[in-house]
Amino acid sequence: MIDILLFAFLMLTALGILRLRDLFAAAMLSSLFSLLAASLFMVMDAVDVAFTEAAVGAGISTILMLATLAITKRQEKARKRQLRPGPALLVLACGAMLIYGTLDMPHFGTADAPVHTYLAPRYLEVSPIEVGPPNIVTSVLASYRGYDTFGETTVVFAAAVGVLLLLGGRRRFRDAGWDITMGVDLREVQEIVARRQEGLKLPEGDP
Amino acid sequence: METIVSNFLGLYNYWAVVVLMMMGLYVLTAERNLVKKVIGLNIFQMSVIMFYISMAKIKDGTAPIIVDGARDTVYSNPLPHVLMLTAIVVGIGTTALALALVVRIHEEFGTIEEDEIQEQEGRG
Amino acid sequence: MKHNEILRVSGKSLIPFIMMFGLYVQFHGDYGPGGGFQAGVIFAAGVVLYTLIFGLRRARRVFSPRTMEAWICAGVLLYGSVGLLSMLKGGAFLDYNVLAHDPVHGQHWGILWVELGVGITVTAVMITLFFLFAGRGLRGPSRLDHED
Known part of the structure; x- marks a missing residue:
């Protein structure tokens, strides 16, 4: 029940972002969007994801966006607001295809859905004996999928290198x-x- | 009619995710302001993450943190959680890179509107 | 925030708690929600608050950008060297079982060090990103630099 409410708020926030011309307000709304998403993850038992999203999406991401707005412009250029046919068609087509695709999916919350039958039971059963930590997400993240997380850390490293190259040098004009x-x-x-x-x-x- | 109702009750959150995703895609493609585009990208990415987390949820399940002595507890699937957790952190990396590009574009062109940049490109 | 005494004083007293919470999330990640990624971001949030209160120049003196760049690399290298250490001890890359006499103990050590590496990298990256964006905005004397 509460997830329907959260989804409704998320959609309202997205609509607000779509309509607002004030970029500062849009950035704040995107922060709100992240916070609502974090609550939704909490409802869906993904505590670690909710935690990350609340810290990253609502925190750092907003700070960076506000810093960008402080450097560039706070206001979007005033132009007539109209539905653009090309993107609208693309969105409708993609959306219809995706909805059609979901019709074959197992219903929300089914315990015997294919996702839950293969790897997850093994993790849940063996991980406390094999690896130790009670938090399965940590043990999968750091131990079973250590390679993956190593790659992820390297991606963060690469992002920092990229931004350093773009913004670290002297400003030319x-x-x-x-x-x-x-x-x-x-x-x-x-x-x-x-x-x-x-x-x-x-x-x-x-x- | 019955199938529609049962489909709605079983699939509504996937549909909500699709709607959000398409809103993000629309912002990404239709908006001409670059910061707005980045926000649209964020919405799109968040809805993909919501989709995965929805799949991980098991009815009456609980967060995958093992409690000693608890029997017959249903835990939600931890694997999508792990994948999406790292996806969020990679997402902040791409956002930061995109915003850095926006800043550089603003320094070069003095604007962050796509059409104005294209105009200047056409002139120069 | 120069003219806003209440925000300044209350914000200042929050910083140590934010950083302690970051460390808690880092090292309690095995038992509850949390881990290197989250801890890094929370720790960096403390530094962002420090910057907002004391100005960018002072924050840069405390967390110097050069040092932060070194920490970015140090985290990734720490992660990688845990993998190499497990190879030296005769296991596969990032196979923590061989790190100690008892496999579960080895896993415990491996996860601790690996998460620490992630935490260090993420903290340093987030601080660096914030400094880069905030520093780019400086044109002449900035509001962020009021203290000195």
Whole structure:
């Protein structure tokens, strides 16, 4: 029951993200989306996933998004809001196919679904004797699937290297772009100079 | 009619996941703002994770943490949990990389709107 | 947060608790929900709070970016060397059974070190990412740098 409610809230949040033009608000809503998703994972017994999602999705991911907005722009460009036919068709087609695909799936919560018959029972039975920790997720993550987690750690490492390469260096500026040394936008300066030459009075509050 | 009702009762959360996924896909493809696109990607990724976690759930089951002395406890499937846990952490990696690209694009073009960037590209 | 005394004082007193909680999640992951990934993110959240309160420059002095880069590598290397150690002891890569005399004991050690490696890498990566994004936004004197 509670999961239906959570799904409804998730959809409302996604709709809000779709409609909002204020990117700051959209980023906050995406944080809310993560928190709702974490609650949903909690309801579905995935405590570790819920924990990770609450820390990563609602925490760090939002912080990074807000930092990006602080550097770039807070507001989306105002343009007429209309349904774009191409993406809408794509979404409808994909959605219909996926719904058709789910019709063959075992119903939600069935204990003898194919997913539950092969590996999971073995983990649940043998892991406490073979590996030890009562938390099966930890023992599968670190021991049975140690290779996997090693790869995952390397992916995180690679992501950090990628961002370091993109943002770690000195800021360059192309023709009339951003200037790091003066801390001003050169285009604004040029504009002001141009306006001065035209003999116009500067509006107040301009740099 | 009966099959529709029983299908709905058994599959509603997969359908909800599909709807969320398609909302994410729509944001990803239709929005022209790059930060919005990243948010759409996040929604899409979250719904994939929800799909896996839905499959892992067993009715009347509990979290896969073994309690000593408890008999006949049904535990939900831990394997999708493990896979999705790492997927979330990889997701933050891709998000960070995407946002870094957005920042660099903004430094180069002075805008984060797709159509404005294409305009500038066409001119230059 | 310079002008907001209440937020500053209460935020400051929260930091040690956040970090302790991070360590708890790291080392209690065997028994409850948690583990290296979560602990790393929580620990990094403490550092993010520190940065918001004391400014980026001071935070960079405490958690210097060079050191963080070294920690990123150290975590992955720690993980890998646990695998190599198990190979040296005659097992397969990341086969913890051979790490101690008793297989279950070996598994325990293996998981502890491996999770520690994950935790170190994730902490350092998250701190680095935040510093990079926050530092990129600095143009001239920044609000994040009010303290000094």
